[in-house]
Amino acid sequence: MLEIRNLHAGVEGAEILHGINLTVNAGEIHAIMGPNGSGKSTLAQVLAGHEAYSVTEGEVIYEGQDLIDMDPDERAAQGVFLAFQYPVEIPGVNSAYFLRTALNALRTARDEEEVDAIDFLTLIRDKLKLVEMDEKFLKRSVNEGFSGGEKKRHEILQMAVLEPRLSILDETDSGLDIDALRVVANGVNTLHSADKAAIVVTHYQRLLNNIVPDFVHVMLDGRIVQSGDKTLALELEEKGYDWIKEEHATHSV
């Protein structure tokens, strides 16, 4: 589904990603772990198409298409979704309008018929249950005044409505209490299927107790330095990142 080859990217001339290689197949969940500043979030933003980052080398092939040349909305129309680490507050735009506009933009891009307000309400009620959110959220401005947990659940609500094929979850667990973490993980698991894939970017192992990855990759200084199965995450939890830093430092000498 996704093939990242020798990806170099950065912001304002400073390279942050120094050659990422990653293959994600349908049905798989990949966890990307690493200490702060290792480039995990940059990778997530680059995949979603944030203008502030420029790709200087390498390629990202998604479903046989070059993702780098696409605008963020085109990527979304192709089924790429980023759950933001810091969801943006949009005063004056209520959540219901935002979600319906987004859904209809995707449907229009795919030559499908738009969903009217009544059908949308039926659809959204169902999705709200999944993330245990109250209907009153729909009337509030997008993310404005939401608690940390509400923002993250709202991200998963969007994922449920837009039904992406490739979901990138950027530190979705940060700032969550144990209940919210359970709700978010349950949402992601429910939405996962054999024809979909997810990349879960996280600093801690605890999310991976609830969302069980098929592969775990460790990022360090803009490179994936180690890959393994879910036991790698447990090892990191136990020993921290220092041993991997040391090992990597020795190797590169």
Added chain:
Amino acid sequence: MTGSKKNTRHTASNHTSWIQKFESSLNGQPLRALRQRAIADFDRLGYPTTADEAWKSVNPSALIRTNFEPAAPVPLADAELEPFIYPDLQAIRLVFVNGHYAPEHASDIPEGINIANLADVYDHPLVKAHLGKLAQTADLAFTALNTAFMRDGVFIHVQPNITVEAPIHILFITTGSEIPKISHPRNLIIADENSQLSIVETYAGIGSEAYFTNAVTEIIARDNASVNSIRLELQGTAGLHVANFQAQLGRNSRMTFHDFTLGGAFVRNDVSAYMRGEGSEATVNGFYALEGSQHVDNYTLLEHAEPHCPSHELYKGILGGSSRAIFRGKIHVHQKAQHTDAYQQNENILLSDNARVNTKPQLEIYADEVKCSHGATIGQLDENALFYLQARGIPKAEAKRILLRAFADDIIGRVTLAPVRSHLSDLIDTRLEHIDARETA
């Protein structure tokens, strides 16, 4: 300096010759003394220059150097009025074309309310008593000019305890012509004790020629009265528009004013609310959306003269091209005005590197127990919000439109007359699309 002063004199003397003609036609009619005082004030003041504190940033004499001629009445077909009429608004309507009352376009006036063309009621005791009392001419050159030359406009008097159900729509239209025209609309509105009314003022232009509209509106809201006022400025692309809106509020009265500035080459709005009665409340909000080389000044004054008066003020603007906006909001709290609660905010979005905004709050507070807050923002469209919307599949152009619209909705949504709100909403949508299209072209 000397050069500009000379120029001012030249233009002023031009107007002196007009008033001689105008006065001879008056033939001892009322208001003669008022007009004479006004023209004397104007002659002394001259057109403002950048040396005047209130006109620092723009030199209006350069804009007004054109020899504007008093505009003649022109018959207008109903179809030409249509774009400026609110389709679902059951309004009492008065139409003025080139400054002249056009009774053929007026709607029927219900009983219990006194509405007339000002020129027909100069000798009404309320007109004699109040015209020119709020809008003083001693310091304001354009108000002086208006007072000297005023003729048509509306006079409204609502009796005590009367609620005027239908909003009153006052439409001033200027038609284009080769010779630049000037008109001086003048309105006097008196809402007696415990009365209620809504007014919509529209100033619009047809055609792309230069003209000058110099309007003055005086509103007196007596004790417990409630006045809901909306003003829409849709002047033509070369139109000059100077408007002075002054309201006086009696005890426990309320006044809300929403000002939308969308058209015109040069626009200067002076808005003041004088809270002269204890417990009166003034809400003054504004929105401007500019493009090209438009220049819009909003000068507001909230005068807290008595205790326990809240005032709310929010002005928001969107600027493209090389347009320029100035906001100056003054809150003046008199020593006596304890427990004043005043809030002022001005927010701007610049869509272009060449657009400019100057915003200046001014608080003058002489009372001890007051709550006053103010703030101002000038920035670009939020890039993170744009990316967030785009990442959800919304194309950039639509994402921009959604964000700009949400910004404007903050003001549009406060307009309580639904048919006006929905018409404004469409107008502003079209306007924002146009501005954005010019930016991205």
